[in-house]
Amino acid sequence: MGSVAAEDIEQRELVVVANRLPIEFDEDSGWRPAPGGLVSAMEAVLRDRDATWIGWSGRFEDARRQDVPPPPAGTGNLQLDEVLLTKAEVEGYYEGFSNGAIWPLYHDAIVPPIYHRTQFETYRRVNEKFARRTAQAAPPGAVVWIHDYQLQLVPRMLRMLRPDLRIGFFLHIPFPPAEIFSQLPWRRQILEGLMGSDLIGFQTKDGAVNFLRLVRRFLALRPGGDRVVVDELSGTRTVHVEAFPIGIRATDFAELAASPEVQARAKQIRSDLGDPKVLMLGVDRLDYTKGIDVRIRAVTELLQDEDLDPEETVFVQVATPSRENVEEYQRIREDIELLVSRANGDIGKLGVTPIHYLHQNMPRDELVAMYVAADVMLVTPFRDGMNLVAMEYVACRINEDGALVLSEFTGAANSMHEAWLVNPYDIDGMKRSILDASRTSPEEAHQRMLALRHGVFEHDVERWALDFERQLEGRNAR
Numbered sequence: 301m302g303s304v305a306a307e308d309i310e311q312r313e314l315v316v317v318a319n320r321l322p323i324e325f326d327e328d329s330g331w332r333p334a335p336g337g338l339v340s341a342m343e344a345v346l347r348d349r350d351a352t353w354i355g356w357s358g359r360f361e362d363a364r365r366q367d368v369p370p371p372p373a374g375t376g377n378l379q380l381d382e383v384l385l386t387k388a389e390v391e392g393y394y395e396g397f398s399n400g401a402i403w404p405l406y407h408d409a410i411v412p413p414i415y416h417r418t419q420f421e422t423y424r425r426v427n428e429k430f431a432r433r434t435a436q437a438a439p440p441g442a443v444v445w446i447h448d449y450q451l452q453l454v455p456r457m458l459r460m461l462r463p464d465l466r467i468g469f470f471l472h473i474p475f476p477p478a479e480i481f482s483q484l485p486w487r488r489q490i491l492e493g494l495m496g497s498d499l500i501g502f503q504t505k506d507g508a509v510n511f512l513r514l515v516r517r518f519l520a521l522r523p524g525g526d527r528v529v530v531d532e533l534s535g536t537r538t539v540h541v542e543a544f545p546i547g548i549r550a551t552d553f554a555e556l557a558a559s560p561e562v563q564a565r566a567k568q569i570r571s572d573l574g575d576p577k578v579l580m581l582g583v584d585r586l587d588y589t590k591g592i593d594v595r596i597r598a599v600t601e602l603l604q605d606e607d608l609d610p611e612e613t614v615f616v617q618v619a620t621p622s623r624e625n626v627e628e629y630q631r632i633r634e635d636i637e638l639l640v641s642r643a644n645g646d647i648g649k650l651g652v653t654p655i656h657y658l659h660q661n662m663p664r665d666e667l668v669a670m671y672v673a674a675d676v677m678l679v680t681p682f683r684d685g686m687n688l689v690a691m692e693y694v695a696c697r698i699n700e701d702g703a704l705v706l707s708e709f710t711g712a713a714n715s716m717h718e719a720w721l722v723n724p725y726d727i728d729g730m731k732r733s734i735l736d737a738s739r740t741s742p743e744e745a746h747q748r749m750l751a752l753r754h755g756v757f758e759h760d761v762e763r764w765a766l767d768f769e770r771q772l773e774g775r776n777a778r
């Protein structure tokens with residue numbers, strides 16, 4: 301097979317299906333682009349092409365009075381197609397089954413997954429809603445790209461309704477080993493749902509291998525390499541299962557980082573914080589998978605024991621509010637806030653606050669200014685599909701300095717070998733690495749950052765999307 305020019309692929313009709321539309325409603329500014337991992341990843345791919353994005357807008361179908369106006373029909377070349385959900389559907393499908401069962405299960409069951417039969421039933425019904433909507437909206441022969449763990453039943457449902465479509469599915473979060481996945485009461489349905497795809501993409505090879513093992517065990521199919529042949533009434537069909545590690549639009553971050561405004565803002569941030577010798581930074585959605593708590597513990601101990609000088613070190617943790625209706629998220633927020641206030645109470649002095657904690661969303665340029673300002677970036681999840689924050693930090697280090705401390709349990713660690721890799725369960729090991737990273741010589745920091753930047757710019761999000769799409773159309777010579 302020959303290689304395919306990027307322009308050919310961009311001519312194709314593309315339908316993206318995701319839990320949320322890439323916009324959200326704000327009281328003051330109305331509809332605006334939504335923040336978050338998936339949105340920042342896909343934004344770049346959709347920028348210059350005709351496509352439809354199907355997803356929930358955040359509006360409730362059964363709200364007695366709709367305070368929120370309908371979303372726009374599109375932005376630029378992107379058509380927006382709203383799926384309306386009821387309050388009960390959002391509770392059962394999203395907060396319940398997706399975030400109470402699948403999310404913890406797929407992240408190594410760090411907190412116990414909760415299985416409710418009624419919630420799975422709602423998940424199934426909502427997946428059906430998405431499948432029907434997509435079946436209506438997709439032009440004949442279109443390429444449909446379904447995203448993430450909330451919609452794992454959609455591929456099979458959609459194939460039944462529209463066998464003419466090319467169906468791809470990408471999972472943004474980890475896919476767990478059989479020992480963990482097998483506890484799911486609806487494991488068969490989930491596997492069959494995903495197998496409705498022509499292509500199933502995972503962040504890592506481990507995820508793909510885990511999936512193939514499960515298909516063999518529970519669906520009695522025999523994968524050959526990364527392919528599985530499925531017998532259907534209409535004949536046989538081949539499902540490809542592969543790793544497609546996601547990236548970021550690195551040049552966008554680098555350009556923003558180089559702008560005079562952001563450079564000035566970064567200086568201002570450092571000066572507002574008292575011009576510390578070492579500025580450490582954490583940026584995460586407030587989620588129990590991200591290891592924010594262990595990171596704060598490690599830094600606190602280092603400051604307490606004065607391995608790090610509390611007068612010359614500042615740690616800033618930015619935590620985006622997330623899934624605030626789910627109980628475990630309320631708990632982790634309380635834990636983190638207690639840790640921060642205890643640490644500052646114990647180590648702080650009048651005019652000296654070693655740990656700054658911001659529980660808020662940040663505009664992109666402010667976030668980039670933080671990355672530019674920080675000497676050491678702490679990314680310590682217990683488990684993470686990829687982790688874009690680690691890559692964003694690296695892309696913003698235009699002077700090729702700074703140090704990244706990265707959990708080995710992130711997908712990103714598979715390619716970012718020059719980071720200070722840590723096991724977040726080993727607090728002493730993590731303390732040693734944080735210390736080492738903050739005391740590293742400029743030469744070593746430079747060498748490591750140079751290599752990291754090479755990887756992040758080489759494997760950017762456009763390449764990820766193009767790779768996935770080529771493979772989905774069976775035109776990739778990989």
Ligand code: ADQ
Pocket residue numbers: 335336337338340341472473546583584585618619620660661662663664667684685686687688689690692
């Ligand atoms: P997330 O779990 O959301 O993504 P991550 O990959 O780190 O995690 O992406 C977070 C995004 O949100 C980044 O682009 C970051 O810049 C942005 N962000 C974080 N805090 C912010 C703040 N306070 N204000 C504004 N923006 C903020 C899921 C998976 C990951 C996977 C991605 C993409 O869990 O493993 O890498 O999808 O596939």
